[in-house]
Amino acid sequence: MAVVAGEVPPETVRPLRAEVLRPGLPADLSAYPGDDDPDSRHVAVRHDPEGPVVAVGSLLADMPPAFLAEGPTVPAPATAERWWRIRGMATAADRRGEGLGRQVLDALLDAAARAGGGVVWCNARAAALDFYLRAGFEPVGEVFEEPLIGPHRAMRRRVPPA
Numbered sequence: 001m002a003v004v005a006g007e008v009p010p011e012t013v014r015p016l017r018a019e020v021l022r023p024g025l026p027a028d029l030s031a032y033p034g035d036d037d038p039d040s041r042h043v044a045v046r047h048d049p050e051g052p053v054v055a056v057g058s059l060l061a062d063m064p065p066a067f068l069a070e071g072p073t074v075p076a077p078a079t080a081e082r083w084w085r086i087r088g089m090a091t092a093a094d095r096r097g098e099g100l101g102r103q104v105l106d107a108l109l110d111a112a113a114r115a116g117g118g119v120v121w122c123n124a125r126a127a128a129l130d131f132y133l134r135a136g137f138e139p140v141g142e143v144f145e146e147p148l149i150g151p152h153r154a155m156r157r158r159v160p161p162a
Contacts, residue, residue: 003045003046003047003048003049006041006043006107006111007041007042008042008043008044009042010031010035010036010040010042010058012042012044012053012056013042013043013044013053013056013057013058013088014027014030014031015030015053016044016053016054016055016056016090016092017030017056017088017090018030019090019092020090020091020092020093021088021090021149022148022149025148030088032058032060032087032088034060034061034062034085035058035060037060037061039060039061039115040058040059040060040061041058041059041108041111042056042057042058042059043056043057043058043059043104043107043108043111044056044104045100045103045104052092053092054091054092054095054100055090055091055092055095055100055101055103055104056088056089056090056104057086057087057088057089057090057101057104057105057107057108058086058087058088058108059084059085059086059108059111059112059120060084060085060086060087061082061083061084061085062083062084062085063083064083064085064119064121064154064156065154067140067141067154068121068140068141068154068156069083069119081118081119082112082115082116082117082118082119083118083119083120083121084112084115084118084119084120084121084159085120085121085122086105086108086120086121086122087122089101089104089105089122089128091104101131102131102135105131105135108120109135109157109159110162112159113159113160113161113162114162116161117158117159117160117161117162118158118159119156119157119158119159120137120156120157120158120159121154121155121156121157122137122154122155122156123146123152123153123154123155124137124152124153124154124155125149125150125151125152126143126150126151126152126153129153129155132155132157135157136157137155137156137157138155138156138157139153139154139155140153140154140155140156141153141154
């Protein structure tokens with residue numbers, strides 16, 4: 001049974017981010033702007049409290065690109081609402097398919113709800129689009145190329161306050 005550890009410091013999630021999301025690139029690319037912000041939340045999954053981290057994700061207070069703040073599911077004025085960005089979702093290669101990413105995502109969505117809710121957005125890798133669709137996210141815009149890491153698509157989901 002996996003143990004989800006919320007509120008871990010950003011240093012806990014960075015090694016797996018680097019390994020999974022930025023293989024072969026400098027480790028400092030796994031540190032994101034906003035990681036150390038007091039409103040940011042970082043989640044790690046371990047199978048025991050002292051075991052290795054097997055899945056991670058982060059929730060950052062971050063306004064989206066303008067095109068994400070438009071459309072029928074985002075009421076005006078969208079800028080008056082709280083916006084959260086999910087970044088750094090990663091699961092160790094040998095642990096994929098166990099539902100660990102969903103545990104991380106659920107914990108991050110719960111954190112957004114406890115912080116007052118709002119709209120959660122991300123730039124999802126093309127390979128993860130179905131994962132986010134199953135979690136209630138909607139795609140916005142077209143697929144785009146993220147330099148060094150490949151095709152992505154912006155997605156968003158409303159989260160009510162807890």
